[in-house]
Amino acid sequence: MKPLVAKLIDAFRNGKRRVMSATEPGSLTATGKEGPVELPYRVGDALLADERDEVICGPFSLQGAVGLAESVLEGNERAITDPLTLPVLATALVAYSKAEPTAPDQAPTALEMAVTNG
Numbered sequence: 376m377k378p379l380v381a382k383l384i385d386a387f388r389n390g391k392r393r394v395m396s397a398t399e400p401g402s403l404t405a406t407g408k409e410g411p412v413e414l415p416y417r418v419g420d421a422l423l424a425d426e427r428d429e430v431i432c433g434p435f436s437l438q439g440a441v442g443l444a445e446s447v448l449e450g451n452e453r454a455i456t457d458p459l460t461l462p463v464l465a466t467a468l469v470a471y472s473k474a475e476p477t478a479p480d481q482a483p484t485a486l487e488m489a490v491t492n493g
Contacts, residue, residue, distance in 0.1 A: 379403065379430065381422060384473050393424045394469045397434045421470035423462055432459045433466060440467030 381395035402415040421440070422433030435443075443463055446454035454460055 379416075379422070379434070381424070381428075381434075384421075384470050391426050392431070393426070393428070394466050395422050395424055395428075396420070396470060396474075397422065403430070403434075419474070421466050423466040432462050435463060435467070437467065437471050440464060440471070 379397065379401060380399040381397050384394045384396055386393050397416050397418055397420045400415070400417050402413045405412050405414050416434035417436065420434035420436050422435070423431040425431060440463060443454060443460060447460060447464075
C-alpha cells in the first residue's frame with residue numbers, strides 16, 4: 376500500500392492540526408467489526424492530519440460530509456455521539472470552503488458545483 380499523498384490547505388494549533396486534500400487516489404485500511412476494511416478515497420477528498428501527517432480523520436468526500444451532517448440532523452445517535460463527528464464536519468467546512476477550482480478542461484466536480492451554486 377502506498378502512502379496517502381495530500382497537499383496542505385490550512386493549519387491550526389501552531390501546525391498540530393492540518394486540513395489537507397488528497398492529491399492522488401488510493402485507499403486506507405481500517406479495522407472494522409469483521410476485520411480489515413479498505414476505505415477508498417479520490418483526489419480532492421479532505422482529511423485532518425497531525426504535525427507528523429498522521430491521519431486523524433478522513434479522507435472523505437463532500438458528499439460523505441453532507442451525509443454525516445444529515446445523519447446528525449436526523450437525530451442518529453451514533454453520528455451525534457461519535458467523537459470524530461465534529462472534527463470531520465469542521466475539516467469539511469474548512470477544506471471545501473477553500474477548494475481550488477479545476478483546470479478549464481476538466482469537468483466540474485460535485486464539490487465545485489456545490490461551492491459555485493452556494
